[in-house]
Amino acid sequence: MMPFLDIRNIKKSYGGTVAVQDVNLTVGRGEFITFLGPSGSGKSTTLYVIAGFLDPTEGDVLLQGKSLLSVPSHKRNIGMVFQRYTLFPHLTVAENVAFPLRVRRMPAVDIQAKVAEMIRLARLEKVQDRLPSQLSGGQQQRVALARALVYNPPVLLMDEPLSALDKKLREEIQFEIKRIHQETGVTILYVTHDQEESLRLSDRIAVFSQGRIDQIGTSTELYQNPATQFVAGFVGNSDFLSCRIDRVDGHHAQIVLPNGAVVGGVRSHGSVKAGAAGTLMLRPERVRIRACTGEGSDTGMAVTVRDITFLGDNTHFSVETDWKQSMAIRVPFGRTGAEGLAVGGRARIDWVAEDAHVFDSVAQV
Amino acid sequence: MTSVSIVERGGGPPQRRRRRGGGFSYVLPALVLLLIVFVLPVLLLLLRSVTEPELGLQNYRELVESATYGRVFLNTFLVSSVVTAITVLVGFPIAWLLVILPKRWADLLFGIIILSMWTNLLARTYAWMVLLQRTGVINKTLIGLGIIDEPLTLVNNLVGVTIGMTYIMLPFIILPLVTTMRGIEPDLLRAAALCGAGRLDAFRRVLLPLSLPGIAAGGLMTFVMSLGYFVTPSLLGGTSNMMAAELIAQLIQSLLNWGMGGAAAFALLVLTLALYALQLRLFRRTQAGRA
Numbered sequence: 112m113m114p115f116l117d118i119r120n121i122k123k124s125y126g127g128t129v130a131v132q133d134v135n136l137t138v139g140r141g142e143f144i145t146f147l148g149p150s151g152s153g154k155s156t157t158l159y160v161i162a163g164f165l166d167p168t169e170g171d172v173l174l175q176g177k178s179l180l181s182v183p184s185h186k187r188n189i190g191m192v193f194q195r196y197t198l199f200p201h202l203t204v205a206e207n208v209a210f211p212l213r214v215r216r217m218p219a220v221d222i223q224a225k226v227a228e229m230i231r232l233a234r235l236e237k238v239q240d241r242l243p244s245q246l247s248g249g250q251q252q253r254v255a256l257a258r259a260l261v262y263n264p265p266v267l268l269m270d271e272p273l274s275a276l277d278k279k280l281r282e283e284i285q286f287e288i289k290r291i292h293q294e295t296g297v298t299i300l301y302v303t304h305d306q307e308e309s310l311r312l313s314d315r316i317a318v319f320s321q322g323r324i325d326q327i328g329t330s331t332e333l334y335q336n337p338a339t340q341f342v343a344g345f346v347g348n349s350d351f352l353s354c355r356i357d358r359v360d361g362h363h364a365q366i367v368l369p370n371g372a373v374v375g376g377v378r379s380h381g382s383v384k385a386g387a388a389g390t391l392m393l394r395p396e397r398v399r400i401r402a403c404t405g406e407g408s409d410t411g412m413a414v415t416v417r418d419i420t421f422l423g424d425n426t427h428f429s430v431e432t433d434w435k436q437s438m439a440i441r442v443p444f445g446r447t448g449a450e451g452l453a454v455g456g457r458a459r460i461d462w463v464a465e466d467a468h469v470f471d472s473v474a475q476v
Numbered sequence: 477m478t479s480v481s482i483v484e485r486g487g488g489p490p491q492r493r494r495r496r497g498g499g500f501s502y503v504l505p506a507l508v509l510l511l512i513v514f515v516l517p518v519l520l521l522l523l524r525s526v527t528e529p530e531l532g533l534q535n536y537r538e539l540v541e542s543a544t545y546g547r548v549f550l551n552t553f554l555v556s557s558v559v560t561a562i563t564v565l566v567g568f569p570i571a572w573l574l575v576i577l578p579k580r581w582a583d584l585l586f587g588i589i590i591l592s593m594w595t596n597l598l599a600r601t602y603a604w605m606v607l608l609q610r611t612g613v614i615n616k617t618l619i620g621l622g623i624i625d626e627p628l629t630l631v632n633n634l635v636g637v638t639i640g641m642t643y644i645m646l647p648f649i650i651l652p653l654v655t656t657m658r659g660i661e662p663d664l665l666r667a668a669a670l671c672g673a674g675r676l677d678a679f680r681r682v683l684l685p686l687s688l689p690g691i692a693a694g695g696l697m698t699f700v701m702s703l704g705y706f707v708t709p710s711l712l713g714g715t716s717n718m719m720a721a722e723l724i725a726q727l728i729q730s731l732l733n734w735g736m737g738g739a740a741a742f743a744l745l746v747l748t749l750a751l752y753a754l755q756l757r758l759f760r761r762t763q764a765g766r767a
Contacts, residue, residue, distance in 0.1 A: 162670060185668075185670070185678075189670060191667065194663075197663045197666070199681075199686075201686060210673075259670075
């Protein structure tokens with residue numbers, strides 16, 4: 112089946128510096144995909160290539176099988192919401208929303224009807240005759256959203272649209288965006304550096320790092336099965352421990368920790384090779400911690416407790432390994448075993464083999 | 477209701493109102509200077525215009541009734557309007573270029589414009605005389621290219637005045653325009669493009685309306701300066717088509733007719749102020765209509 116939007120092997124370089132490379136992504140109709148990554152990771156560059164503001168050095172962008180590259184921005188029929196408010200300051204809210212239809216020379220009656228519909232969808236009835244300067248940041252972004260959707264674009268691009276808003280407002284607008292996505296069924300590509308935002312909004316997440324896509328997948332896939340150490344660190348919280356890879360057996364490996372402990376059955380990712388240095392990754396809530404009883408039944412790894420913070424639904428333990436690497440461990444409220452732990456005291460930690468991941472240290476930044 | 481009040485406090489323009497009278501003492505020296513060197517002489521001139529050669533409005537009557545004076549004023553307004561129109565047309569793209577060029581090139585272009593402003597006015601005007609004369613570079617080139625057979629009369633008439641003044645006034649429209657255009661968010665034009673606006677629509681519906689304050693400010697400055705300009709019209713213009721400043725100078729310097737000269741000067745001042753007020757009002761109304 113032909114993908115709705117097909118981003119093929121995009122590369123963009125300026126002189127000698129490569130902004131993005133090997134960016135491949137197929138998007139289904141109506142999908143909500145976030146581009147997640149730190150600033151400078153190439154996510155905005157990719158979006159700008161799709162918008163037509165940048166010509167890629169290599170690669171192609173196909174919408175319903177047709178290449179977009181030779182189509183100028185104003186004929187691509189793509190909607191976009193920018194990071195900063197880019198409403199036309201001399202036009203009212205309603206005139207801003209009407210703008211795309213006016214330049215399409217649509218009959219006035221149709222414009223009026225369509226604008227009224229969008230104003231209703233974005234809940235802007237009360238402010239439709241105001242100028243952008245008279246609106247709050249959240250309202251401005253809702254106008255921008257209405258303006259970008261009024262001409263029924265097949266694809267809506269959003270470039271960190273909420274980064275200028277405060278947290279509460281951001282969550283409110285996220286909810287609005289999700290609602291509008293469900294009501295219109297538009298395909299959305301959404302750039303953000305906020306992992307929580309991408310987890311909350313999107314069907315699939317493309318994690319960008321250093322100009323490449325490290326992994327594309329649903330939030331659960333990324334969390335449970337991160338392809339690289341970068342993804343593991345960027346999506347959710349993680350503990351990283353340095354280690355040496357002892358033996359690789361298919362998708363599993365046996366590793367040696369700096370204290371000499373041998374851990375088997377660890378899931379391996381990337382080009383993990385026996386004998387090389389690696390990084391062990393654990394999720395803080397998958398690690399079990401209990402006090403050292405001093406009796407013979409002690410298994411697992413001994414650590415020193417450095418800090419304990421009770422956070423209501425869970426308790427956060429900050430511990431240190433014997434080779435001075437710190438780890439975070441989260442224990443949900445009500446789980447037993449961690450009683451009697453005190454700051455400065457010794458504890459033992461362990462985990463289920465399947466919850467441990469190992470990455471090669473070479474790709475580490 | 478709460479949300480509405482928050483909105484209204486939102487991003488509106490900063491409040492202009494200040495405590496009244498508080499800063500008055502600071503402007504006093506400038507005010508006194510202006511009173512002595514500007515307001516007083518103008519009033520004296522006004523006084524002479526209604527007292528010489530005798531008490532009455534005969535000077536103003538002559539100004540209104542005489543076809544010669546009427547034509548001088550007509551010339552003045554015509555040339556000023558044309559100069560303003562051309563400077564806006566030529567200055568707009570230059571100003572935009574200054575805004576969008578990479579900094580290195582923009583600085584270079586800016587330097588050229590500023591340097592031309594700093595060059596002596598007489599030197600620049602004489603340079604135009606050389607360029608525009610019958611055997612000048614422009615005529616020779618045009619004849620050489622076979623575009624014309626006879627040299628064009630480009631100097632000693634209003635054409636020469638218009639060309640020379642347009643050149644001199646250009647920076648005065650470019651500088652305020654650049655200031656206005658720098659305030660335009662660059663992503664606005666990208667947004668316009670994605671909204672489906674081609675170059676023409678983006679220009680007509682976004683860039684032009686947002687540049688209007690700069691056009692208005694620069695245009696008014698150019699127009700008002702052109703109305704009273706003396707050096708360039710007297711050097712590049714002919715004797716048959718005078719402009720107001722030349723007329724006033726001649727009335728006072730050659731004919732020693734202070735009464736008539738004063739009347740002409742005062743009439744020019746009043747007309748200028750009237751135009752300024754009208755422009756201000758029109759501009760305010762368009763601004764208010766938007767708000």
